[in-house]
Amino acid sequence: xxxxxxxxxxxxxxxxxxxxxxxxxxxxxxxxxxxxxxxxxxxxxxxxxxxxxxxxxxxxxxxxxxxxxxxxxxxxxxxxxxxxxxxxxxxxxxxxxxxxxxxxxxxxxxxxxxxxxxxxxxxxxxxxxxxxxxxxxxxxxxxxxxxxxxxxxxxxxxxxxxxxxxxxxxxxxxxxxxxxxxxxxxxxxxxxxxxxxxxxxxxxxxxxxxxxxxxxxxxxxxxxxxxxxxxxxxxxxxxxxxxxxxxxxxxxxxxxxxxxxxxxxxxxxxxxxxxxxxxxxxxxxxxxxxxxxxxxxxxxxxxxxxxxxxxxxxxxxxxxxxxxxxxxxxxxxxxxxxxxxxxxxxxxxxxxxxxxxxxxxxxxxxxxxxxxxxxxxxx
Numbered sequence: 514x515x516x517x518x519x520x521x522x523x524x525x526x527x528x529x530x531x532x533x534x535x536x537x538x539x540x541x542x543x544x545x546x547x548x549x550x551x552x553x554x555x556x557x558x559x560x561x562x563x564x565x566x567x568x569x570x571x572x573x574x575x576x577x578x579x580x581x582x583x584x585x586x587x588x589x590x591x592x593x594x595x596x597x598x599x600x601x602x603x604x605x606x607x608x609x610x611x612x613x614x615x616x617x618x619x620x621x622x623x624x625x626x627x628x629x630x631x632x633x634x635x636x637x638x639x640x641x642x643x644x645x646x647x648x649x650x651x652x653x654x655x656x657x658x659x660x661x662x663x664x665x666x667x668x669x670x671x672x673x674x675x676x677x678x679x680x681x682x683x684x685x686x687x688x689x690x691x692x693x694x695x696x697x698x699x700x701x702x703x704x705x706x707x708x709x710x711x712x713x714x715x716x717x718x719x720x721x722x723x724x725x726x727x728x729x730x731x732x733x734x735x736x737x738x739x740x741x742x743x744x745x746x747x748x749x750x751x752x753x754x755x756x757x758x759x760x761x762x763x764x765x766x767x768x769x770x771x772x773x774x775x776x777x778x779x780x781x782x783x784x785x786x787x788x789x790x791x792x793x794x795x796x797x798x799x800x801x802x803x804x805x806x807x808x809x810x811x812x813x814x815x816x817x818x819x820x821x822x823x824x825x826x827x828x829x830x831x832x833x834x835x836x837x838x839x840x841x842x843x844x845x846x847x848x849x850x851x852x853x854x855x856x857x858x859x860x861x862x863x864x865x866x867x868x869x870x871x872x873x874x875x876x877x878x879x880x881x882x883x884x885x886x887x888x889x890x891x892x
Contacts, residue, residue: 544569545818548581548589549597550803552839553651562825568818578602579875585611590810594819599803600637600873601722603648607640612806614645619820622827622845626650629864630802630844637872638804648804649823650844652835655870656693656799658791659772664763673701673794675764677735682742686753686765689746691886692876695732696721696799697766698739700871702731704796721799722874726881733885737892758786766799770840773858780854792860793869800870802844 551574559570575581578598581589582605585596590611598606606612617623623631630650632639638648660670664684669675676685676697687694699721703709708728709719717723724732744762747753754771756762772790779786792798805823807816825831832843833850842859860866876882 542567542569543815543818544571545595545815545822546571546573546593547595547597547805547822548573548575548584548593549595549805550574552841553597553835555834555838558826558831558834561831562822565825566818566821570822578873582606582609582611582875585609585808590808592810593808594811594815595822596806596808597651597803598648598806599801602873602875603804603806604637604641605875606806607645607647610809612647613809613811614640614647615649615805615807615823616820617646617649619817620649620824620827622824622829623649625827625829625832625845627844627846627864629867635802635867637802648806649827651803651805651826652841653802653844653864653867654768654800654842655792655866656697656766656768656801656873658794658798659757659765659767659769659775660789660791661757661760661763662787662789664760670764670789671791671795673697673704673796673798676766677701677739677742679742681763683744684761684763685739685742686744686756686762687739687746688753688766689748692722692882693766693799694736694746695724695729695876695882695885696871698732698735699724699728700797700799702728702735706731709797719871720874720877721797721871723877729881729885733889736885736889740889740892757788758784760786769858769860773840776858777854790858792863793866798870799873800867801873802867 545568554572563570573593575584581596581598585606628634630653638646638650640647662670665675665681669678675681703719706728713719714725715723750767750771753765753767757771769790772788775784775786775788778784805826807819811819827845829845829847829850832845833847835841836843836847836851836855836859842861848856848861856862
């Protein structure tokens with residue numbers, strides 16, 4: 514089975530046990546419910562927690578942050594005890610009163626998290642302008658460029674401009690996700706306009722999801738120019754993998770899972786493809802740290818259990834399973850627990866790269882962004 518951020522592992526439940534977490538006099542088994550990406554529903558990790566704490570775990574799944582946000586807004590805080598999110602989304606959950614603070618003193622396994630994913634190095638797990646921790650880290654990565662070095666000149670490979678270069682016309686691909694297309698073009702647009710490192714209207718550092726009108730106009734022009742250079746916009750990673758392996762596509766942004774599979778095949782002598790993954794292009798790139806947060810509907814009876822779940826997920830042995838079985842890069846240092854090939858292709862010796870990646874966010878003006886995309890599509 515191909516494991517991607519969109520294609521899912523099959524979960525399995527375990528038989529409920531009698532328990533230290535008792536709901537009532539009938540000794541009913543307490544149930545912990547989480548909402549997240551389905552590929553994290555790893556049967557061995559879930560059943561291990563159920564056995565350890567004598568509880569039952571159930572789960573619900575979403576395809577993206579906006580879907581999770583809408584579920585929480587429409588009553589999901591009483592349906593779920595924990596929710597996953599990445600980038601700036603956990604802060605949005607907190608601001609909207611959808612989640613409550615996480616007590617790091619109950620998370621012994623935070624000691625194994627790389628410093629690059631802790632405050633003050635990474636601040637998005639802390640409420641803006643406050644001291645409460647609003648989420649705990651899980652995995653991390655980028656939306657970088659997978660490049661065929663036998664087709665793309667080395668001097669072009671590290672720049673976002675490769676996605677807009679006529680020299681590679683007909684061999685460029687991007688995903689169908691309009692937010693990330695606009696955000697990547699926005700980084701390049703701001704770099705070209707010289708506005709990326711200057712003062713911003715909101716007084717905050719540059720964020721490609723908070724573009725000025727001039728930057729949006731330039732991003733739109735870039736995307737219209739790019740249209741005639743594209744072979745396709747892919748909807749699923751299996752399609753992109755086939756195109757990369759056939760060398761029909763020479764460069765595309767992706768989450769590095771495809772690069773990793775091709776790299777493993779090269780290590781094993783199964784392919785001669787010479788691929789590189791550019792996690793952080795020279796102008797800057799997109800990235801994410803996905804997290805666990807506790808919903809505001811959790812009462813005192815379940816609060817301790819919710820913290821135990823987060824701490825269980827941070828256990829190095831469980832994070833090693835996430836690395837090798839799911840294929841995502843843990844925020845926990847598991848380098849001594851996994852084969853070197855995973856350390857290398859998951860960039861676990863390069864966790865500082867997260868500092869140069871603009872974190873996933875909601876567009877500051879969804880209406881403007883949707884209009885820009887409509888104009889790109891119609892051009």
